[in-house]
Amino acid sequence: MQLLLIHSDYIEYEVKKSTPVAEEIEDSFKQGRLEEALTAFIAVEKVDEANVQGAISEAVEEIKNVATQVKAESIMVYPYAHLSSDLSSPKAGVAVLKGIEAALSGDFIVKRAPFGWYKAFKISCKGHPLSELSRTIVPDESTGEESSACGEVVKEEVVSEALKAESTAKSYWHVLTPDGELHDASTFDFKGHENLGKFVDYEISKARAVDKAPPHVELMRRLEIADYEPGSDSGNMRYYPKGRLMKSLLENYVLEETSKVGAMEVETPLMYDMNHPTLKKYLDRFPARQYSIESDKRQMFLRFAACFGQFLMNHDMTISYKNLPLKMVEMTRYSFRKEQRGELVGLRRLRAFTMPDMHSLCGDMEGAIDQFGQQYNMCIDVLDKIGIKVDDFEVAIRFTRDFYNENKDFITHLAKTVNKPVLVEMWDTRFFYFVLKFEFNFVDALAKASALSTVQIDVENAERYDINYIDSDGSANRPVILHCSPSGAIERCIYGLLEKEAMKAEKGGVPILPLWLSPTQVRIIPIGDKHMDYAMQIADKLNCRVDIDDREDTVGKKIREAGREWVPYVVVVGDSEVESGTINVTIRAESQPKKPVKVEMSPEELNSRVAAEIEGMPYKGLCLAKLLSQRPKFL
Template sequence: MRLLQLHTDFVEYCPVSKEIAQAEQDVSKEKVHLEDIVVTLVAIENGDDERLAKTAADEIRTYLAKLKTNRILIYPYAHLSSDLAPAESAIAVIKSIEKFARASGFDVYRAPFGWTKSFAVQVKGHPLSENFKHLLNSSDISATLASTPTGVLDGPREKVSVALSEEEKLESTWWILEPNGKMSPVADYDFKPSDMKLRNFVNYETAKRRAADEQPSHIKLMKGLGIADYEPASDPGNMRFYPKGKLMKSLIEQYVSREIARYGGMEVETPVMYDSKHPSMESYFNRFPARQYGLTSDNHRQLFLRFAACFGQFLMAKDFMLSYKHLPLRLYELTRYSFRREKSGELSGLRRLRAFSMPDCHAFCMDINQAKEELLKRFNLSSTVINSIGLSTSETLEMAIRFTQEFYNENRDFVIKLVGKFGRPVLVELWKKRSFYFILKWEFNFVDSTGKASALSTDQVDIENGSRYGIEFVAENGDKKNPVILHNSPSGAIERVIFALLENCSEMGTKGVKPSLPLWLAHTQVRIIAVGTRHLDKCKQICSELTEQKIRSDIDDRDESVSNKIRQSEVEWIDYTLVVGDKEIEAGVFVVRKRNQGQHTKVTISQLIDEIRLRTKGMPYLPLNLPAYLSSRPIIMA
């Protein structure tokens, strides 16, 4: 239900004609004029009932008390919503609001329902003269989430799935599973000094508290390095990426997509919005723990922005003619973007966003046995990807695995084999009953400087959506069957990968190690510094030579001292700083400052090329996306 309350000097309306067949009967067509009255425009939506009418009357009473008046006009106004209740239900709810308002002792008037009316109003000019409320039934949590105990919202409806609601009250038992198969309750596990990150991860997961209490350290780094920043003109959780950040994102996206292609993923592209009333969508939404963004099309269809690539890939697979010989079928999409309306208190830098790029790869398998074989392959894929990006599964990340008691009882050896591949103790969340569409889910998690954990690589065993979406394949015996589906992201959201890399850099700094990004992700790999303006031609020649060898380099041609230029290179975390002067040009040997080693060495350009290419071997390359000369670059005030 939506209420727009206006404190007016006067309102007048005149019924003209019936707008719908269910319009009220015996309505006078005389003009009605009322003065010094609150006009409450009301739109009744699907699911609204007498209980919500009582909530509406309470809300009206609160507003009238603030205005110190008791006169009200209840005015049916369908234009406040595109999710209107049937006429019969709507008029009943409006009459209930009228009944409750009269019982409160108000002087109540009501405009006729279902009529086209001419309408004029003059709103008073004070701060409380206009008031909008969106009212929700507290029991309708499967479709909506109220922000207050009374079910009153000041903004648009936020869709919340049954799965998300159940997740918050889900009863789990927590265990530590070691690679040798020993599983101990968390309370009984003997955490060693080397298990500090695992202990922090356990504390975070078992507390189930996601709100950000303090700012993680990567936020300062993402701004200071000119990678990304908040966009004040957008919804919170939507970020702006500067050239350096965009280059980093693109390189990671290229790498992950390449590795998925090598694994056998067939890249596709699907829409970013879907009809929320589509039977498969509506059902799946309530099985997926995410909040969604809704919107209305020009033909009043209720759409939502995707929160994963599942919808498009499943609908696509449904239209394929599949045989068991085609399985496992691997579909892949890098979503730019997926949208999840996360709680504002959980948004913090790049850790948790409302719009993000997600590599999403589904495998459609014949049965649970093929799914287990495929999941092990994808675990290897994910381990390779996340380690190559620069996040170590042996030192930096923690693993969680979640499954039902039934799955564990029937597949204990498989679970132990999976944990053995990780090679360290992992956190287990054991469910007595299944609340989601999956029976097993594993993830690599990064624990940041504030003790908050964020999932990166992940995979799920889905036993519902093959049937839900009508995806079928012809089995060897000729029967039609629904596949088991795996949901894998080998890296997790690209933005969250950057978050983890920066947080890891911050941790390096606290240990006295110079923080640095992997060289293949560094925006500038070589900074060339001219001792004087007469050396710029040689700098340009070296820069061109490095570019030909797919090495990103730039030239500090500013009117600054060499020491200041070297200092700036350090501030930007540039691994190689090359100084070009008379002696270097004459000898063909150049002084290179290697930032991570904290030393100066003499090298030829060919030696420098060989060293950098060895360090970046096998990783994607993109050219510099800023002017090569620093004097031509804008100053980014992040």
Template sequence: DLLMDYALNVVRRLDALPVHTSIMYDLNIGPIKEHAKLFGQRMYKVKPAKREFILRYAACFGQFALLRRYYLSETDLPLKIFELADSYRYEQRGEIKGLARVRRFYMPDMHVIAKDLQEAMNEFINLYNVIIEEGAKFGWKYYSLYNITLDFLKDYFDFIKGLVKIDGKPVLLYIVEPNIYYWVINIEFHYIDSLGKPLETATVQIDIGNSKRFNIVYHSRDGSKKYPIIIHTAIHGSIERFMFEFLEEASKMQKNGLKPMLPVWLSPVQVRVIPVDKRHHKYSLNIVDKLESEGFRVDFDDRDITLSRKIKDAESEWVPYIVVIGDKEVREDILTVRVRNKGLVELEISDFIKMLNDSIKDFPRRPLYFSRYVSRRPIFT
């Protein structure tokens, strides 16, 4: 949910309009059938009453159906629409791999409607920059694959060189003949996992074919109807692959001798408060209340087990901040905090709240999804 919140916040800053569309489409409708042929055989099909439907493999069908019904004028463009689309692809059993390749996933899918190719290329550059910046924000270095038609490469070579300059490193080019696909350029951004293998995540492409296929038009200033250019983009790839990247970064940390962890904003439990003895429960719960009121995900280990076991369990759950409350903490009204990968610090609660806010910054926040009492949670074996 936090990753979904984050993806939505990014596209809101781009002034995209959120929409919600159906997951099922009639395969007998011409444009859908044509588009499905380009995708291939990996579709889930439903066949009620001698009709044939497919589950969407991306948000294109629904968003195009909306755009077809919009009265678009030239002054409305460029127009951005966005959907966090639950999508379905019938991957082969041997290809399914954790979060990296699944059959059902959530795709933060955005389309930009541009009046002509020049406007589309301007928007494309902006989105390219956003994708690079988003990867850099989390310390990820993407490697780009440019799928491009031969004609587009020849006609807009300077545009391509400009993109490579933004990337700041060599890119791979895969050149295809014109009119095979609906796009003229389709860039895939690949993340390198802990095993050194590439995984496609973010994408951005310029589509010159689907506006005509789906009869999407805009009204120009002279009153004539024209087919727009469509940009497809998923700035972070699917939510599942987005999460995969964070887990892979944790794996890389472990290989480098550090304790694996998620960013604080993404950690299911951000703070665990551990009392040394039952007489410290009241003070500890007061700390829990204060931290909860500040919007942090904090829980309380009230189990009747040893302190060392409680700390070990919190470490194994990748809790970034472990607060131990004993006689000294109660007497001096301070907190002793184990900061993951950094060690012990002593500080007042106001300073700890500042530390937490500094680590979370402007990333989205959500409350704890389960009981604050560790003793009340089910144990999975």
């Protein structure tokens, strides 16, 4: 459960419209007001269903404690779903809210706002140090099983031995500067590298849970890219046509880049036998929580990467030293990880995600290190074309102490390549399957970090899966394996772009997506009906994703709507454009807030400009109707 507690001069609400899950209410319940009140905004979560009474008791205790501290005699219990991405069922939500209301009523004046209604509300926060507080309630569970609201028993999640080891392993944290010096992370001066400082704090504290939604959550909805799917498990999203287009373009781009370096695209199953002897050993070496399911009395798990399928394929192949480095790639739609509830938010951390997963078999460690360096550079280039630059992410390099001592110059070169300090995590003992790993981490507006690109040098799985290659002398040798995700999860790339632009807007810039990823690249706005024919002619001359706003709204409103959708090029056509055969184009990338840059040009000039910007990148046509009047609203 998530609580937001506001000590207020007053709080008042009025219901406006019911949702499909609205509770039935009497007229007297349709509005309410309390003076000098503690307002408890509450989001009841799925975890609360395991112990409803415990959730109520803990919430009541927190609310009472705060009410006592601020000397509030009145409490407003206000359902507020926006505090969480992992909401309980409506039935459980209402039960918890009513339980809190009843438990508080003996000691306070209590009102409860109705559940499942759109409401207008006004609140006046007092503004003292205790007037705004947030709390996360996780009810205790007495066994390794959960009982759901409908009585179903849910088995305890499967947690790998590597994940358990990670939580207890001793990490030595350093900052490596491009000159090769290792500095203690706790004493390093982060002046000029404030973003790295945020990332270091995040990594060392391991504070993964979030207490409010980052900016991209509102943006992914407003731009009709994606949203939570209440009919699925948490962390499984729905993607609207614009989001599906963006994902598809990103997927195609990354696959094209891996093809350029010789990777063969394959496809492997989504589920595997948890008791398969080889897979069972690997499960315990990978730091992830698995989804487990039962099929034909066999315990199965949903893959969290493409490693299993590709390694089993490698085992069955005949591989020569002439084939090395041998590379295979799969765009996993989907990989599954049973991430913890409090960590799930928007597109940042999901339980079902799309990940390009490339594996390279190398003849020896020297070849693996060479490939590691090449793939490090490839990942930089991939993110750059996506729109996430070196300045936008922080680098983490993780290794064993022995590996570092043997390869100091190579690891220092990694810092030199990005020309800035990087975070180092060092272990005395290897407890994963890799000896070296890097990640490029995006730090968002809430100072939470998410890994994008990564490469790892794996020294275990060739033996575990009995993978061999035949050397020049006819002997069978074990390869060294590289794991590479050139972009990281596709959804995280969208998250990174949205968060980056939200932070740019906060600093006074104009947010925009890369042109090749923008669902609409050019929007044409005819001033009146008589200009529609000319608008259609212009659209036919443009070889890009162009749509026409033919709705019965004012031109000003249409222009504002195009701005809210971050449309890169907006073309307004009227009498003068029809007469001259030109177009008036607002160029978003060159504009400032309330200072649009407008350029008069020919349709051919605009076409050339767009073509130059998207050259070399994947392309798809419009994902929605060309005429905006023919489009449905998804939100």
